[in-house]
Amino acid sequence: MRRVAILSCGLTKVEKHWRKSLRELFGDAAKEALKDTRIPGIDALIVGNMCASDLSDQNNIGALLADYLGIIPSTAYRVEAACGSGGAAILAAYASVASGMYDFVMTGGVEKLTDGVGGDTTYSLGKAADAEYELFFGASFVSLNALIMNHYMHVYHVSREAFADLAVFMHKNGARNPYAQLPFEITRETVLNSEMIADPITLYDCAPVGDGAAVVIMCPLENAPKYSDNFVEITGVAGATDTINISSRSDLLSLNSTVVAVNKAYKMAKVTPADIDVAEIHDTFTITGALSIEDLGFSKKGKFNKLLSDGAFEPGGVVAINPSGGLKSRGHPVGATGSYQVAEVTMQLMGKAGRMQVPNAEVGLTQNIGGSGSSTYVAILRRAR
């Protein structure tokens, strides 16, 4: 297996991009990634997307985007793993380069949630769950996570306020991110007083609905110096699954797909949680963020709030979590989120993160979840010397 580098990245601001179509949005991010890379061409395009089929009436995204970018006849296809599509695409792209099959692979994600009217978008997003045994009963993505949050609070006696504080933390970071959808600070009261969606989850516990695209370009590590002065290495990458139906989970309060995936990735990269300087984790809802922090090994079970209030997750703390603002503040263009996370950590390790920069970031981690924990894709990146 060859070692793999990320040469460059490109991303759009996350927002309700009314004036950009699916292909235009991806095109913007891709052109940014291609700028100044001097590579001879793209051998393969692997793109993550969840909702285009429902909301934009568009399947066959791989071919569409290869066509739009003028990179035909390169190999192109779409990877779908609900909101983990971006992370799954990273894993597929890594494998295609590491195996020796392709040299220059463009991978990214794009999502146009605003192509759907409110009800259509929620309905499409809900399809990450078990259609016959969860959606059948009127469950939606929010309500399934609310079941987990309610159980968590009951078992660990963690207050509603602690979750609100996590959202406040994300916004504090996102306020420094020029690509963020909601780049402003909020208070505990903002969260607690916002509209109740499914008890106890309120509007400000949830990532916003928005559009975006993020792209990275990979090549074999040994070739990277020829094409770029500043690149990073993917030292660990893994994916794992758990039951799709949350009532079948062996532990409702543990994202076992995250636990298994991250341990595989740590082993592959030969690091431990203590070695991670910066992490972009998957906080679709505050409960998802809390569980992710714990299951990635950054906190003991039921204790995320203690470390949060101690400042452990600030830039310069034990591990800088979501300097981008995370899904809560940077935004969550579903199938693209995993790609955003890798692009953001790449920029951190390249020293190009601007006001979000975590000083001396050497090792970074991304964690992208599909559904309510049914799959997780983890990548570990290292600054290359």
Next chain:
Amino acid sequence: MSVPRYWREIPERSRLEASKCTTCGNIIYPPRARCAKCGSDSIGPYQLPERGKILTFTVIRNPPRGFEKMAPFILGIIELEDGARLTTQITDVMPREVIIGMPVEAVFRKVSEDGDSGIIQYAIKFRPVF
């Protein structure tokens, strides 16, 4: 939901017909082709019990398409007497009266209607034992 999809799962959703791994005894619901615990594909029929308690719940106030008339309604995970769990609605109780751990029993109820010209979808929900 299409007619074939509703009709096909009636035994599972309306009669709580589940499966059990005949190798290791693992109760499997919803149905699966192989046992996740031991990997066996020797799966036999199993009838879930009709009583249990509420493991967790939430109140849905922004209903998805098709459930507009029902809001607010309660979604929950029930832990049955034999340890098996399932996700379903909790009915015949006000949101503010629901408590984690409440004993509940199975009832056959309407889940949704495909407008006023489509079919009516029924399944087992749970209500507080009285």
Next chain:
Amino acid sequence: MISVKPIIDVAISGWGSYIPMYRIAVEEIARVWGKSPKHFREELLIDEKAVAGIDEDVATISVEASKNALNRAGLNPKELGAVFVGSESKPYAVKPTGTIVAEAIGATPRVLSADMEFACKAGTECLQCCIGLVGSGMINYGLAIGADTAQGAPADPLEYSAGCGGTAFIVGRKDKEKEPVAILEGSVSYVTDTPDFWRRPKRDYPSHAEAFTGEPAYFTHITSATKLLLEELSLMSTDFKYAVFHQPNGKFPLRAAKILGFKKEQVEPGLLVPYIGNLYAGSSLTGFSAILDVAAPGDRVLLVSFGSGAGSDAFSFVVQEGVRTKRDMASKVMDYIKRKQNIDYAIYCKFRGKIVL
């Protein structure tokens, strides 16, 4: 020569009821329409009526009543040879409720099933059919259900009494029933074309001929059917411990009793309308169910339904030992009556689908 009972004697093997938990009081309805509740409480003897929840309908009511009946009968549902549902508020205009119920209780596929309609006597129709099928030897057990979630038009007098609920009876062969609940002595039906109450297909609510629904409809058919049955069986009103008449309100069954020579004490234990309203096709059957919850072996019970359009089915049953052993195997009518939560007119409208979204 016709008989009032089949060649093979039949018995009741099990019985069960279901009443939804929600109630709306007559005061609350009267408040909205500017009427006085006095007439309904004091003359018609209705205090409140049972209202089906947003996720309930005749199919769901029938399923719970049937499961209660099966538990009491101690039967495997596959032993049922027929499942009949009588109602005037079935969920589909075309598609049998009977198959929804039969599938949900596990009685399919070798079973006869259909829906019956004869206004409030549809439930006892189903009972008559099961009696015939069991009594002919064609089936061993028949499930007869009367259930309704009938609507009264807003502001109409019937809005105060149109309640929701239902009851199921399992009929079996007397010679095969180890613990019969009651034996059938005989039954008759008395039917004429009397249009006292009806609903045309495109209307949401029924229409009625007001006072005409009294003497020419309810009273003529109830008294005629009863007299016919008593004559056939050579019985008198004093031979009965209990008498259950169809209960559109509290006044009519008490007056019918008086006309026929029955005492208040014989009727009152089965008079449920003050607490739950008129259950339409479930009305007289639920009254009978409440009687079985308290009756003793040896008690003779008269059951007379009335369905608009019009007709009455009259039955005479003698309670057996099985009633004692089986009674506690399912929730009783009083258990369901006591399980209640009062709602206001707004929630009532929401539950009954009167709000256009």
